[in-house]
Amino acid sequence: MTSQKKKVLLAPLDPVHDIGLKMIKRGLDLAGHDTILLPPDYSPEEIIKAAIDNNVDVILISRTLGYRVAEILGSFIDLAEASGLRERVKIGIGGMAIKPELAAELGFDAGFGPGTTVEEAIAFVEGREYIEEDRGARKTKKDITEKYDYTFKNKRIEKLLNTIADEIIEYVKGKTTPGIERAKIREKMFESDDEAELRQLRKEYAAFCDDIVKAYYANGALKEKTRQLTSEELQALKSYLEKVKAKMKPLILQHIDTNPVVFIQYGTGCPFMDIAHIKTCEAWGADGVVHFDPSWGARTEGFYEGFITHEEDGSVITYENLKLIKDALMPSTLWQVRAHRGLNTPETVLLAGKVGADLTKINIAYGSLGGGTDPERLTVDAVAAIKYAARFKMPFDVVTNEELCGVPAHKAFAGMLIVTMLGLKLGARPILQPLFCYSPEVMISGQMKDNYIDFNAAKIFALKSILNAPIWCGAPIGFLTQTEDRVQSSLSTALHASLASSLEVDGISIASADEAYSGGPISAAARVDTLRATQSAFRFFGHAKIIPTENSEIWASQIVEGIERTLESVVKNGSFVDALYKGLLGSREEGAYPGRAGRGTVKNI
Amino acid sequence: MSKALEKVMDAVDIETFLVCDSEEEAKKISIQMMNELGFSDASIVFIQHLGPGARVRVRGYIYKPGDRYNWFYNKKNNS
Numbered sequence: 025m026t027s028q029k030k031k032v033l034l035a036p037l038d039p040v041h042d043i044g045l046k047m048i049k050r051g052l053d054l055a056g057h058d059t060i061l062l063p064p065d066y067s068p069e070e071i072i073k074a075a076i077d078n079n080v081d082v083i084l085i086s087r088t089l090g091y092r093v094a095e096i097l098g099s100f101i102d103l104a105e106a107s108g109l110r111e112r113v114k115i116g117i118g119g120m121a122i123k124p125e126l127a128a129e130l131g132f133d134a135g136f137g138p139g140t141t142v143e144e145a146i147a148f149v150e151g152r153e154y155i156e157e158d159r160g161a162r163k164t165k166k167d168i169t170e171k172y173d174y175t176f177k178n179k180r181i182e183k184l185l186n187t188i189a190d191e192i193i194e195y196v197k198g199k200t201t202p203g204i205e206r207a208k209i210r211e212k213m214f215e216s217d218d219e220a221e222l223r224q225l226r227k228e229y230a231a232f233c234d235d236i237v238k239a240y241y242a243n244g245a246l247k248e249k250t251r252q253l254t255s256e257e258l259q260a261l262k263s264y265l266e267k268v269k270a271k272m273k274p275l276i277l278q279h280i281d282t283n284p285v286v287f288i289q290y291g292t293g294c295p296f297m298d299i300a301h302i303k304t305c306e307a308w309g310a311d312g313v314v315h316f317d318p319s320w321g322a323r324t325e326g327f328y329e330g331f332i333t334h335e336e337d338g339s340v341i342t343y344e345n346l347k348l349i350k351d352a353l354m355p356s357t358l359w360q361v362r363a364h365r366g367l368n369t370p371e372t373v374l375l376a377g378k379v380g381a382d383l384t385k386i387n388i389a390y391g392s393l394g395g396g397t398d399p400e401r402l403t404v405d406a407v408a409a410i411k412y413a414a415r416f417k418m419p420f421d422v423v424t425n426e427e428l429c430g431v432p433a434h435k436a437f438a439g440m441l442i443v444t445m446l447g448l449k450l451g452a453r454p455i456l457q458p459l460f461c462y463s464p465e466v467m468i469s470g471q472m473k474d475n476y477i478d479f480n481a482a483k484i485f486a487l488k489s490i491l492n493a494p495i496w497c498g499a500p501i502g503f504l505t506q507t508e509d510r511v512q513s514s515l516s517t518a519l520h521a522s523l524a525s526s527l528e529v530d531g532i533s534i535a536s537a538d539e540a541y542s543g544g545p546i547s548a549a550a551r552v553d554t555l556r557a558t559q560s561a562f563r564f565f566g567h568a569k570i571i572p573t574e575n576s577e578i579w580a581s582q583i584v585e586g587i588e589r590t591l592e593s594v595v596k597n598g599s600f601v602d603a604l605y606k607g608l609l610g611s612r613e614e615g616a617y618p619g620r621a622g623r624g625t626v627k628n629i
Numbered sequence: 630m631s632k633a634l635e636k637v638m639d640a641v642d643i644e645t646f647l648v649c650d651s652e653e654e655a656k657k658i659s660i661q662m663m664n665e666l667g668f669s670d671a672s673i674v675f676i677q678h679l680g681p682g683a684r685v686r687v688r689g690y691i692y693k694p695g696d697r698y699n700w701f702y703n704k705k706n707n708s
Contacts, residue, residue, distance in 0.1 A: 334695070509675045
C-alpha cells in the first residue's frame with residue numbers, strides 16, 4: 025500500500041447493476057483499503073445514512089441505467105450536502121450512464137465513464153494523479169524466428185531438399201545478372217562519399233537499367249505519374265510526424281502470449297499517405313507493416329533515387345523513400361520490404377538491409393511462376409538476395425501466392441520448402457508463409473465446401489509435421505472470403521486470425537475491411553475495422569481452441585505426400601530451374617506460367 | 630471544402646438503410662444522396678437489397694493518395 029488506508033463505501037445507485045463496483049472493491053481490497061459494498065437498489069437516503077454510520081472517507085457511486093440519471097444523482101449530491109457529508113467525504117460516480125462532464129456539473133469530485141480502469145478508481149480514492157500506462161513501452165519488437173531450430177522431422181523431404189538446394193547453389197556459380205551487378209554498384213555507392221566517384225558509379229549503374237530508369241540517371245526524368253517530393257512537403261512530414269509520435273498510445277491486439285503478431289500491408293503510392301495509414305494501424309495495434317511496391321517496379325530493371333511519390337498503387341522503392349517510412353515507425357514495429365517477384369530482388373534486399381528493415385520476402389517459385397520473372401533470372405538473383413538477407417540478419421518469408429494462380433498447395437509448398445532449404449544453406453532464417461485463404465484449388469476440388477477451417481488447418485499441420493520453422497499465414501488471411509460488406513469482411517478476417525492463432529502460428533497478415541472493394545484506395549477507417557475485429561477475436565478465444573474435423577488430418581497427409589512426389593520429380597529432373605520451366609512446381613494447366621521478365625539476362629562471369 | 634472535412638484522412642463512408650424497391654433504385658438514391666451532401670466523387674462500397682430496402686455503404690473520397698492533404702500541411706489541423 026502506497027498511501028494512507030481509506031474507508032470506502034461503494035454503492036450502486038441502480039436497481040440491479042453492480043459489477044463495476046465489485047471489480048473496484050476487489051482492487052481496493054488488494055490495495056489494502058477498507059471497503060463496504062452496498063447491494064443494488066438502495067435509495068440515496070439509505071446510502072447517505074450508511075456513509076455517516078460507517079464514517080467513510082470516500083463514496084463511490086455507480087449508475088448504469090440512463091433513465092433519470094441527472095435527477096437521481098443531483099438529488100444524491102443535495103442530500104450529501106444537507107447531511108454535512110459533502111465537506112469531508114470525497115464522492116465519485118461511475119458507470120455506463122456517466123459522462124465526466126455530467127459528474128462535474130452535478131458537483132461530484134470525479135466522474136468515470138465507460139472504459140474506466142480499476143487503477144483509475146484506486147488513484148481517485150488515494151488522492152493521487154492517475155498516470156495511464158504507457159502501452160507503447162509495453163510493445164516490443166518480436167523476432168518470430170527466435171524459437172525455431174529448423175530441425176526436419178520428415179527426413180525423406182529433408183534429403184530431397186538437400187539435393188535440390190545443393191544443385192541450385194552449384195547452378196548459380198559463375199553466373200550474374202543485371203540485378204546482381206546493380207546491387208554491387210549500389211553497395212559501392214553506400215560506401216563512397218566522393219562526388220566524382222558517385223557520378224561514375226551512377227553511370228555504371230544506369231548501364232544495367234531499362235531505358236525508363238536510364239533517363240532518370242541521364243537527366244532526372246521520371247516516368248509518368250511519378251514525381252519527386254518537394255522540400256516543403258518533406259518539412260510538412262517532419263512536423264506531422266513529430267505531433268503524431270507524441271500522441272501515440274498504441275493498443276495491443278494480443279490477449280494471450282501465443283496470439284500471432286499481426287501485419288498490415290501498405291502501398292498507396294504516396295509515402296505520406298502510407299505513413300498516415302501506418303501510424304493509424306500502429307495506434308490500433310498492428311505489430312508489423314509490409315511495403316508493397318508498384319507492379320511496374322518489379323518488371324523494370326533498376327531503381328530511381330530520391331523521395332518519390334506515385335499516383336497509382338504501390339509505393340516506389342528508393343533508399344530515400346524507405347528511409348522516410350523507417351523513420352516514421354514505432355521502435356516496436358516490424359517492417360518488411362518485399363523482394364520476392366521482380367528484377368530488383370538483390371538490390372531490394374540490400375536497400376532494405378541498409379535502411380534497417382526487419383524482414384524481407386523471397387520466393388523463386390512464386391516470383392517466376394506467378395510473379396512474371398524468368399525462372400533462371402530469379403533463381404540466380406534470389407541466391408544473391410538470400411545472401412544479403414543472411415548478411416543483414418533479416419529473416420525472409422517464402423510466400424506461396426502461386427496458389428492464387430491455381431497451383432495446388434502441395435506444389436506451392438514444395439517450392440516454398442526448396443527456397444527455405446536454400447535459405448538455411450546460405451545462413452538465412454526463412455519463414456514459411458502458406459496462404460490461409462479460399463484458394464482456387466479448394467474452390468475447384470471442394471475442400472472448403474463445409475468450412476474454411478479444415479484445409480487451412482491441414483496446411484499448417486502438414487508444414488509442422490515436416491520441420492520446426494516459423495509460420496506466418498498470408499497474405500492476407502481469409503483472402504477471397506471477404507466481401508464489400510465491412511462487417512462480414514472484418515468478421516471473416518477475425519475468424520481466420522482466430523484459426524491461425526488456434527493453430528499456433530507466429531504471424532498473420534490481415535487485410536482491411538476494404539479488401540473486396542476495388543472502386544478506390546483503401547480507407548484508414550477500413551484498416552481500423554479489421555484491427556478491432558482481430559483484437560476482439562483474440563479476446564474471445566483466449567487459450568480456447570478451434571477444433572478442425574478429421575478431414576484436416578487426412579488432407580495434411582495428402583499434402584505431405586504431394587510435396588514428396590513433387591520434390592522427387594524435381595530431383596529426378598536434375599535441374600531446379602528446368603523444373604520451373606517444365607511446370608513441375610506448377611504447370612500452365614494449373615495456371616502457372618514461367619515469367620518472361622529478364623529472360624536471357626543471366627550471364628556467365 | 631468545409632473545415633471539418635479537411636480533417637478527414639481520406640474518405641467519408643455513409644452507412645444507412647434505404648427504403649426502396651430494387652438494388653438499381655438503391656444505387657441511384659445512394660449517389661443522389663452523396664451528391665446532395667456535397668460529395669462529387671462518390672462510389673458505392675457495399676449494397677444489398679432484400680425485402681423492404683437496401684443496406685448501403687457509400688463512400689466519398691476527400692483525399693486520394695497523391696492529393697494535397699490539408700490535415701497534413703495545415704499546422705492548426707495537426708494540433
